[in-house]
Amino acid sequence: MxxxxxxxxxxxxxxxxxxxxxxxxxxxxxxxxxxxxxxxxxxxxxxxxxxxxxxxxxxxxxxxxxxxxxxxxxxxxxxxxxxxxxxxxxxxxxxxxxxxxxxxxxxxxxxxxxxxxxxxxxxxxxxxxxxxxxxxGCKVPVDLGSSHSLLALVRGVVTSKPACMLTHGEARHIGVRVVQAFLHTIPHHSPGPVCLGKTVTVAVEGRPVGDSTVLPGLLVDLPETLRPADLEQLAQGAFRLALFSVSLAGDLSEPGEGTYEVDWEVCLEATVLGQLLRLAEQVVRDGVRVFVCQRVVHPVLQQYLRKHGVIVVERLGIALLEPLIRATGAQAVATFQTPVPAQSYGQVAGLCVQHCGSREMLHLLPAGDSACCTLVLCHRNETMLNELKVACQRAEHILRLTLKEPWALLxxxxxxxxxxxxxxxxxxxxxxxxxxxxxxxxxxxxxxxxxxxxxxxxxxxxxxxxxxxxxxxxxxxxxxxxxxxxxxxxxxxxxxxxxxxxxxxxxxxxxxxxxxxxxxxxxxxxxxxxxxxxxxxxxxxxxxxxxxxxxxxxxxxxxxxxxxxxxx
CATH class of the missing domain: 1.10.560.10 (GroEL-like equatorial domain)
Structure with missing residues (x-):
């Protein structure tokens, strides 16, 4: 009581x-x-x-x-x-x-x-x-055509965080990688206003700082069902990619995801599964080789797609949705009840497996000037890695601010x-x-x-x-x-x-x-x-x-x- x-x-x-x-x-x-x-x-x-x-x-x-x-x-x-x-x-x-x-x-x-x-x-x-x-007297111009000032700005952020526990050589290596990642996000050919791309950070614990690197495109978790032979079956060249932001798990629709008009004698779950299979048939006909979903994909849908040589990546997460759109040019489809528009498909230049410490990740290579890259950060333990990740993200943001206003303070x-x-x-x-x-x-x-x-x-x-x-x-x-x-x-x-x-x-x-x-x-x-x-x-x-x-x-x-x- x-x-x-x-x-x-x-x-x-x-x-x-x-x-x-x-x-x-x-x-x-x-x-x-x-x-x-x-x-x-x-x-x-x-x-x-x-x-x-x-x-x-x-x-x-x-x-x-x-x-x-x-x-x-x-x-x-x-x-x-x-x-x-x-x-x-x-x-x-x-x-x-x-x-x-x-x-x-x-x-x-x-x-x-x-x-x-x-x-x-x-x-x-x-x-x-x-x-x-x-x-x-305490302000200096930043020459955006030279990496000297950019490296000095990044070094000022990274070395000011003692919990990163970096040697001089490691701090220099990280500074170069952050600047390199930032330069990757600047589009080379932009007819209109310049829109900066995205850097995705992948943290790898237990590896030396010197293993940190920058890769074009994106790294996503390797699907458990993907085998090396599946990648070998893909031909060389650009692959069509479909991207969905809606759940494809086969459960009932969430608010805003549409309604169903079915006969009471028909099982609703079977109706939803039928729509998912019709979706799978369409993407296979359209030549999709990479199928990505922000949420969960129904096992039957996955089986059908894999049977037809399509790589399925599920549980992408909201954080990687925008970078993937930038990297592939795809449009996130928010429904499976209507046909997929042809203009919503994107492209990847290729697929390969990257080993990041104990993790195996699927590398989506960008097609064209995507202004999107992945910064792989390595450090010896979790505490140092977390502090280094925050410091590098702040350093990249400072470079973005400097691009708008090219000045620095002593x-x-x-x-x-x-x-x-x-x-x-x-x-x-x-x-x-x-x-x-x-x-x-x-x-x-x-x-x-x-x-x-x-x-x-x-x-x-x-x-x-x-x-x-x-x-x-x-x-x-x-x-x-x-x-x-x-x-x-x-x-x-x-x-x-x-x-x-x-x-x-x-x-x-x-x-x-x-x-x-x-x-x-x-x-x-x-x-x-x-x-x-x-x-x-x-x-x-x-x-x-x-x-x-x-x-x-x-x-x-x-x-x-x-x-x-x-x-x-």
Whole structure:
């Protein structure tokens, strides 16, 4: 017998950001995100306290989806990051660190939250205006005719995920394969607007990373009834293919799949089977050699087709439906009650069996310029493979974004420190215009601006996980790292290497300042050597989007007046 308990009244918390417990939970979330940031970030293992699977990751989308947030403020921050950032690229760590740091700095100010939000938006506008300029010092053009910049973008994504556990050689091999797969998706001959193709990823556990490769066309699970002799019987050349998105299992129709008018004395199942066999007779007459169904194919239908030399592939799945359409030119038929239109058939150039580790897969070779390929990803264990798969999918998406907007931002923390130096300098000339427009005092504006810049610096400092020092040079505003264990009496010019993005070599004539301290404002100058190529690049559209999401989410959190929780 169930017990009925009286419904508890909702709990209302006013001004949640003034609550020490709420701020402590936000700080814990920021610490989790910060410790995962960058190529040297620490891994996180997530495990249910009652047992089960252990998840190891440092990817923001995987991490935030797996964490159980205990407070609405945490949930709001995580939801904003996941909904607006992760679909562009894995800039969730950047956005989460910056957002929580902006909130933390705003809490220590005497300025009203509404004024803080207004100044933050104005500074965000300054950032956007600067980043949109062609002569922006932290932005570089991407030459789509050369693979150098494309490889640098992919390498920046893949090497930033330490759970992938790749050596330098393996990272280089994966980068080449991702770029190769991306180039396969660009149609060579397109009379109208260019429509990018599709890359399907097949994960193979237990094989070396070096076995990863790119294959034209698609790999599908090998039908259990298919024998090598069946493929040998097929003649050379293009084969006609039929594709169905409707179930051909012989069960009763689903809503929207048609109705039947039969005599009550006739068995309905027999009627359906008769329609399936008439369908099989038609496709055999039409010369179909490959029969593919997204769902299940009735055993009698399969037997009839195989008897007539037709290869049957069932249970294709929704994920492979669109890529198969792109690869073969077929149209997915959604009914078996009417004749198959002749224009719905597609073609494959050939069939063969590919061995992917312990799996045998049927390789459908594309006919013509299909702009569709399969990326076979191999790694030593499941954890590394899952992280590598996510990283490669994000890297390919970044390349797609870059194709629309061929710019990249300097990686390795150089964009954050350069942008911070620019905003610090611009604030002193912008304050006179901002005061009457925002209705704030000079002191209030500069206080909020200082917190904004310190938050950008905090993202750059988050790249260090071994208590080393991080510097900004006072000429170009690039990010520099002092190696751990460097002699304390040595000058920084003697111990620093190249800057974070690799664009600038060490120079003794530069003056540096620690990122954790306040340095005099200066206008960052572009590097002298314009022919040099950065070694580390970040996605321009992805990071720009993350910057905007971070500021707007911080403003949303600062504007929270009440939190009402249903505790029943």
């Amino acid at each position: 169930s017990r009925l308990s009286k419904k508890q009244p909702s709990v209302c918390t006013s001004d949640p950001l003034s609550d020490g417990e709420v701020c402590r939970k936000l700080a814990v979330l920021r610490q989790i995100l910060t410790s995962c940031f960058g190529p040297c970030g620490r891994l996180k293992q997530i495990h249910n306290n009652v047992g089960g699977h252990v998840l190891t990751t440092s990817t923001s989308a995987v991490l935030l989806k797996s964490l159980t947030m205990s407070h609405p403020v945490q949930k709001l921050l995580a939801a904003s990051v996941l909904n607006h950032v992760s679909r562009f690229s894995d800039c969730g760590l950047f956005a989460g660190i910056l957002c929580s740091s902006l909130v933390d700095h705003a809490r220590g100010l005497s300025v009203q939250p509404g004024m803080v939000a207004a100044v933050y938006r104005r500074l965000l506008g300054l950032c956007g205006s600067y980043l949109s300029r062609d002569n922006c 990686g390795g923390g150089c964009t954050e420190t350069h942008l911070c130096a620019y905003i610090r300098h611009q604030c002193h000339s912008d304050v006179c215009r901002a005061m009457p427009e925002l209705g704030c005092t000079r002191a209030d504006y500069l206080q909020v601006a200082d917190g904004f810049c310190r938050s950008l610096d905090a993202v750059g400092r988050a790249l260090e996980h071994d208590d080393g020092e991080r510097l900004v040079d006072l000429t170009h505003g690039h990010h520099w790292a002092v190696p751990v264990g460097a002699p304390p009496q040595a000058s920084w010019g003697d111990v620093v290497g190249s800057c974070g993005c690799g664009l600038m070599p060490p120079r003794r004539d530069l003056e540096w300042s620690p990122l954790s301290t306040e340095y005099p404002p200066f206008s960052p100058a572009p590097p002298v050597d314009t022919e040099a190529h950065p070694l580390v690049l970040d996605s321009f559209p992805a990071k720009s989007n993350a910057l905007q999401v971070a500021v707007e989410t911080a403003n949303l959190l600062l504007d929270l007046k009440y939190i009402i929780e249903d505790v029943s």
